[in-house]
Amino acid sequence: MIMTVESSGLVDQITKSDHAVGIGDKVIAKKRCVKKKARLQLKRPAVRHQAAAAAAAVVSTTLQKVFDSCRRVFKGAAAVPCAADVQNLCRILDGMIPEDVGLSKDLQFFKPKTEAEGTPRVTSATIYKGNNFELCIFFLPASAVIPLHNHPEMTVFSKLLLGTMHIKSYDWVDPLNSDFLISPSKSRLAKLKANRIFTAPCDTSVLYPTSGGNIHEFTAITPCAFLDVIGPPYSKDDGRDCSYYKETPCINLLDREEIEEYKADGSCYRWLEEIETPKESEMDGIEYMGPKIIDSTA
Numbered sequence: 001m002i003m004t005v006e007s008s009g010l011v012d013q014i015t016k017s018d019h020a021v022g023i024g025d026k027v028i029a030k031k032r033c034v035k036k037k038a039r040l041q042l043k044r045p046a047v048r049h050q051a052a053a054a055a056a057a058v059v060s061t062t063l064q065k066v067f068d069s070c071r072r073v074f075k076g077a078a079a080v081p082c083a084a085d086v087q088n089l090c091r092i093l094d095g096m097i098p099e100d101v102g103l104s105k106d107l108q109f110f111k112p113k114t115e116a117e118g119t120p121r122v123t124s125a126t127i128y129k130g131n132n133f134e135l136c137i138f139f140l141p142a143s144a145v146i147p148l149h150n151h152p153e154m155t156v157f158s159k160l161l162l163g164t165m166h167i168k169s170y171d172w173v174d175p176l177n178s179d180f181l182i183s184p185s186k187s188r189l190a191k192l193k194a195n196r197i198f199t200a201p202c203d204t205s206v207l208y209p210t211s212g213g214n215i216h217e218f219t220a221i222t223p224c225a226f227l228d229v230i231g232p233p234y235s236k237d238d239g240r241d242c243s244y245y246k247e248t249p250c251i252n253l254l255d256r257e258e259i260e261e262y263k264a265d266g267s268c269y270r271w272l273e274e275i276e277t278p279k280e281s282e283m284d285g286i287e288y289m290g291p292k293i294i295d296s297t298a
């Protein structure tokens with residue numbers, strides 16, 4: 001599959017391997033994206049953009065500020081950033097422009113008439129990944145979907161850089177031990193937190209381990225790019241694997257006496273049932289070739 005993000009040539013490595021985890025009496029088979037050689041052929045930028053791209057590749061003050069802030073904000077597993085740190089990082093991200101990561105609305109990929117061949121696939125480029133946080137850009141062709149997935153024990157800052165996308169997000173209602181909130185199919189009750197369209201430029205959104213829409217789904221309306229700041233990163237070894245879900249309405253649930261208190265607030269609730277990793281979640285990876293960051297602690 002060839003993705004036409006104009007940039008200096010990039011390399012993609014993705015492969016899949018399977019493993020299984022048990023949930024109650026169910027077994028959910030998961031596919032993980034890990035390294036497979038698949039070179040992407042990317043167009044070079046037009047001449048008038050090359051100078052800007054070359055300059056941008058040298059340094060981005062804003063990207064460096066994001067990185068330096070992340071160094072201070074993310075203190076490791078189970079450490080949720082304090083409100084002041086969140087506010088500070090949001091302020092920096094709010095001021096970010098596509099050029100800070102080597103992108104431009106003029107790139108062919110972001111042209112509205114660009115049509116993907118076959119099922120549109122998401123592409124990602126990791127700017128940085130350490131033990132405490134990760135910076136990653138996701139590219140979605142129009143109509144591409146990142147299916148409903150969670151972020152266990154994570155705080156995630158998402159900054160839409162280009163395009164228009166629909167975001168739907170949920171938070172778990174329960175403490176895990178609330179039996180009445182577990183349906184016979186082992187679904188869990190979730191409360192809708194966001195269900196709206198975002199167009200860049202827009203403010204940064206933040207999700208937390210138990211609030212802010214920890215489980216979310218992205219659907220690109222136009223070609224999009226967004227930056228995710230994820231702390232800590234996914235790590236299966238540390239119990240932070242990514243799970244995917246399908247949602248079902250709570251028609252029967254709303255008849256249940258126990259949840260009258262939830263009905264009363266007028267919010268939207270859904271059952272979320274964990275599913276096998278959906279095919280649409282498979283991504284292509286490309287090497288990040290934009291402005292560099294300097295890790296002064298390395």
Ligand SMILES: [Fe+2]
Nearest residue numbers: 149150151216
């Ligand atoms: Fe996500």
